[in-house]
Amino acid sequence: MDARPIGVFDSGVGGLTVLHECLVTMPNEDFVYLGDHARLPYGPRPVAEIRRFAHEIGGYLETCGVKLIVVACNSATSAALPGLQEVLQVPVVGVITPEAAAAVRTTRNRRIGLLATEATVAAGRYAQLVRTLDASVRFTAVACPRLVPLIEAGEQTVDAVVEYAEPLKQAGCDTVILGCTHYPLIRPVLQRVFGRDVTLVFSAEETAREVADTLARKGWENERTRIGEYRFLTTGDPETFRSRGERFLQLPLGEVRRVAVGDLERAAA
Ligand code: DGL
Numbered sequence: 001m002d003a004r005p006i007g008v009f010d011s012g013v014g015g016l017t018v019l020h021e022c023l024v025t026m027p028n029e030d031f032v033y034l035g036d037h038a039r040l041p042y043g044p045r046p047v048a049e050i051r052r053f054a055h056e057i058g059g060y061l062e063t064c065g066v067k068l069i070v071v072a073c074n075s076a077t078s079a080a081l082p083g084l085q086e087v088l089q090v091p092v093v094g095v096i097t098p099e100a101a102a103a104v105r106t107t108r109n110r111r112i113g114l115l116a117t118e119a120t121v122a123a124g125r126y127a128q129l130v131r132t133l134d135a136s137v138r139f140t141a142v143a144c145p146r147l148v149p150l151i152e153a154g155e156q157t158v159d160a161v162v163e164y165a166e167p168l169k170q171a172g173c174d175t176v177i178l179g180c181t182h183y184p185l186i187r188p189v190l191q192r193v194f195g196r197d198v199t200l201v202f203s204a205e206e207t208a209r210e211v212a213d214t215l216a217r218k219g220w221e222n223e224r225t226r227i228g229e230y231r232f233l234t235t236g237d238p239e240t241f242r243s244r245g246e247r248f249l250q251l252p253l254g255e256v257r258r259v260a261v262g263d264l265e266r267a268a269a
Contacts, residue, residue, distance in 0.1 A: 002220035005030035006211065007061035008070040009054075011042040012152050013241070014182030015072030016249045018095065019230070021208035022070065023251075026215070028226045032064055035245075037236025038261050041148045042075040043117025043180075050119055052268070054080035058088050059269030060259070066090060067220055070211060074116055074179050078123035087269045091214050096120075098206035099177050100129035104137065106199050107175040113168035114141040115190075116179030117148065126179055140171040144180070151182045152244065157189050165193045178202040185248050232256040235264065 006026075008019050012035050019033050034057055036042075042050050054076040061069050069092045071077045071084065077094035084092045103112045114126050121143040130139050146160040168176055176198055178184055184202045191200060215221045222228065231254060234241040238256040245253045 001223060002067050003030070003222055004065055004067035005032045006068050006070065007032050007034070007064065007066035008072050009034040009036065009057045009061065009076070010073040010181055011036050011040040011075070012148070012182070013244050013248050014148070014151070014180060014185065016245060017181050017184040017202070018070060018072035018204045018207050020249055021204040022211060023228070023230065025208040025212050027228055028222045028224055029215075029228045030222070031228065031230040032061065032066060032233065033230065034061065034233040034259070035236070035241055037234050037241060039235065040152065041117070042073065043119050043148055044145060045119060047079045047119055047123055050075055050079040051083060054084060055087070056264040056268040058084045058092065060264045060267035062088055062090060062269065063267050068093065068211060068214060070207065071095065072181050072207070074181060075119040078120045078125045084269070091218075093207060093210050093214065095181060095203050095207050096125050096179070097129060098203040098210065099179065099201055100126055101133060102203065102206065103175050103177050103201045104130060104133040106201060107137065109172065109174045110134065110136055111138045111140070111171055111173045111175070113171065113173035113176040114139070114179045115144050115164055115168070115176060115183060116141065118143040118145055120179050126177060138171065140168055140173060142167050148180065148182050151185055154244065154247070157186050158193070161186070161189050161193045169194070173198065175199045175201060230254070233259045235259055235261050
């Protein structure tokens with residue numbers, strides 16, 4: 001039994017797709033979610049800068065007394081997961097590996113597509129993992145720089161999705177990885193553009209399962225009968241976060257507190 005909360009972070013509201021699965025899978029656990037809105041989007045930034053942000057947030061969450069950290073951001077997972085696992089005292093779970101494995105299991109024609117941020121595409125982790133699992137797969141990756149800003153602003157994404165989907169349709173992909181935690185928030189748009197024959201893969205559920213398994217292995221689960229709580233931190237404006245977050249999470253957000261970027265910088269692991 002371990003009553004400490006679980007830390008979850010993303011550049012913005014995308015990680016709420018992962019938090020939601022965690023809340024469903026582990027209703028007895030407490031969560032603290034950090035959205036780094038002041039520095040969003042991460043996608044166009046150099047990998048080294050995203051890695052630095054991830055180490056700051058990981059260190060900060062550790063000072064909040066979390067028992068495990070979920071990197072609910074594909075860009076930060078690509079840039080920093082092994083490094084975070086090395087330096088942090090608590091276990092760190094990321095989001096990329098389960099999606100690559102699910103995509104290889106799902107494809108029937110061995111043509112897999114990836115939609116992700118520029119940083120995630122440039123880091124090449126998905127391509128490596130897919131290749132390791134099945135070297136015969138034809139893998140096509142498309143960077144989608146417009147999507148995260150449009151989703152965060154609550155603006156229309158159809159035109160951008162049509163443009164980004166085109167190369168994957170041309171390549172005949174029957175399976176498309178949503179390689180950014182923001183993208184499941186616009187799943188209806190994506191599924192309509194790709195059509196019913198294309199399977200969209202994302203890992204929020206598997207990530208939540210990995211977190212639950214890790215806690216069980218360590219004997220760190222909270223009491224079964226407890227109803228867990230969750231709270232939110234943002235480097236941006238708490239009220240903007242609250243309205244966006246409630247729209248996407250479809251749950252009341254409760255406490256949302258601002259954290260200064262300087263506090264994160266000082267906590268860097
Ligand atoms: N949700 C983040 C990801 O999964 C978005 C990154 C960004 O801010 O561009 O990559």
